[in-house]
Amino acid sequence: MRPDVALSIFAAVLVALSCFLAARGIDAALGAERRQARARLDALSADADTPSSTSGQRRAAPRFRRNGRLAARLRADLRRAGLAWTVLDYVAIAALAGAGCGLATSIATGSLPLATLAGLVAAGVPPYLVQRRVATRAAQLNGQVVQTIELIASSLRSGFGFMQSIEFAAREQSEPIAGELRAMIRETELGVSVDEALERLLARTRDADLELVVSAVLVQRRVGGDLGEVLGNIAAMIHDRTHIRGQIRTLTAQARMSAWIVGLLPVGLGGVMTLLQPSHMAILIQEPLGRLLVLGALVLQIVGFAVVRRIAAIDY
Numbered sequence: 001m002r003p004d005v006a007l008s009i010f011a012a013v014l015v016a017l018s019c020f021l022a023a024r025g026i027d028a029a030l031g032a033e034r035r036q037a038r039a040r041l042d043a044l045s046a047d048a049d050t051p052s053s054t055s056g057q058r059r060a061a062p063r064f065r066r067n068g069r070l071a072a073r074l075r076a077d078l079r080r081a082g083l084a085w086t087v088l089d090y091v092a093i094a095a096l097a098g099a100g101c102g103l104a105t106s107i108a109t110g111s112l113p114l115a116t117l118a119g120l121v122a123a124g125v126p127p128y129l130v131q132r133r134v135a136t137r138a139a140q141l142n143g144q145v146v147q148t149i150e151l152i153a154s155s156l157r158s159g160f161g162f163m164q165s166i167e168f169a170a171r172e173q174s175e176p177i178a179g180e181l182r183a184m185i186r187e188t189e190l191g192v193s194v195d196e197a198l199e200r201l202l203a204r205t206r207d208a209d210l211e212l213v214v215s216a217v218l219v220q221r222r223v224g225g226d227l228g229e230v231l232g233n234i235a236a237m238i239h240d241r242t243h244i245r246g247q248i249r250t251l252t253a254q255a256r257m258s259a260w261i262v263g264l265l266p267v268g269l270g271g272v273m274t275l276l277q278p279s280h281m282a283i284l285i286q287e288p289l290g291r292l293l294v295l296g297a298l299v300l301q302i303v304g305f306a307v308v309r310r311i312a313a314i315d316y
Contacts, residue, residue, distance in 0.1 A: 098123030156228035259308035
């Protein structure tokens with residue numbers, strides 16, 4: 001394919017995606033409340049079983065079921081990241097980043113393979129950032145679990161009911177756990193049972209410590225007992241686990257740092273050599289054998305980095 005044709009294709013894709021995102025932004029600005037209300041109702045009915053489903057729905061093609069699972073997973077990731085995007089917005093932003101970077105690289109270098117590679121790398125940046133945001137919010141939520149349990153337990157000991165204690169904790173705590181508790185309260189107000197609301201809370205957060213709390217509450221609601229005392233004991237246990245987790249991270253910090261240093265050192269050295277001796281490094285790009293060696297080195301770097309990180313990752 002000629003460079004001018006590739007440039008035209010990249011430009012057309014970029015313009016189309018820009019128009020699409022502009023239209024989505026206008027729609028979001030004009031109908032924000034309606035979209036939020038609909039999203040809340042969809043979230044309530046997303047996991048509901050519908051025995052009266054039609055036979056046509058039961059005979060849905062496997063590829064449609066796979067697409068539905070993929071969309072549901074992307075939607076869950078966006079919600080856990082605290083982003084008000086739709087799945088369509090998410091995909092469009094990734095495509096726009098890829099097309100824009102590919103177009104810029106094509107204009108700068110005139111190389112279609114390099115532009116394609118740059119576009120693929122740029123398209124992977126939004127998913128990476130979303131996953132980083134998910135991990136950050138998950139860590140923040142996990143750090144709030146103990147204090148939230150203590151608030152609920154103290155409220156229960158004071159004579160309040162369970163949902164009143166949840167409302168109290170939602171008012172006292174900050175995001176992200178306050179938003180999850182408010183979502184649980186809204187679900188119960190719309191007719192969802194407390195047990196199901198707790199299970200949905202756990203499905204949204206996927207927090208191991210919160211799973212202990214939900215299990216204890218569900219058991220207590222079936223067999224009875226002093227829930228305040230049970231939650232107090234769970235809070236103490238989670239506090240001890242958090243202390244041990246911090247000690248483990250301290251002991252494995254050197255191994256994790258070694259993985260980053262070993263992984264980034266060849267890249268940095270290659271960049272320095274390119275600046276100092278560009279003619280020597282050009283062989284790795286211009287010659288087929290050089291490109292093969294670079295590809296093999298990248299694969300080995302990724303494998304080595306993953307192995308060191310896996311060794312340093314201790315389950316607790």
